[in-house]
Amino acid sequence: MFVTRCAVVAVVGAAMTLLGSGPASAAQEDEFITLNSVVTSTPDGLNATGTYLCDGGIGYLDVSAQMGTSGSGTIQLTSSPPGVTLQCSGRVETWSVTLKPTNGLPVLVPYTEGTGKAQLNRKYWKTDSGQVALHL
Numbered sequence: 001m002f003v004t005r006c007a008v009v010a011v012v013g014a015a016m017t018l019l020g021s022g023p024a025s026a027a028q029e030d031e032f033i034t035l036n037s038v039v040t041s042t043p044d045g046l047n048a049t050g051t052y053l054c055d056g057g058i059g060y061l062d063v064s065a066q067m068g069t070s071g072s073g074t075i076q077l078t079s080s081p082p083g084v085t086l087q088c089s090g091r092v093e094t095w096s097v098t099l100k101p102t103n104g105l106p107v108l109v110p111y112t113e114g115t116g117k118a119q120l121n122r123k124y125w126k127t128d129s130g131q132v133a134l135h136l
Helices: 002-030
Strands: 040-042 045-053 055-069 074-080 084-089 093-101 111-121 126-128 132-135
Touching: 045 055, 045 074, 045 111, 055 093, 074 111, 084 093
Parallel strands: none
Antiparallel strands: 040 045, 045 093, 055 074, 055 084, 055 111, 074 093, 111 126, 111 132
């Protein structure tokens, strides 16, 4: 009787470990975010776009970039507003944000090229696009 109980406890414990550990890591591996290499100039800044995939709940988008200009050096930009909410539908979705100078000052000369990164922030982890070469 004692051996049978120990065997049942061991089987139940192993099953609970397998059931509890599978889905959490699988979702992270499937979720992603991209940043398109072409940005467009608007009166408010630069428009950046991309795609993302996440499942269940929401995520938050943050985009940062460093863009060269014709005559004013390199300008640091960030998404405005920061932390745009993304709905995680389990399907590939598109996103779009305006990038504005982090110093708040207007840029009076044309942008040339640079690099940027999009980041999808979730409750317990995050994923990003990696550095992407940007151009107009």
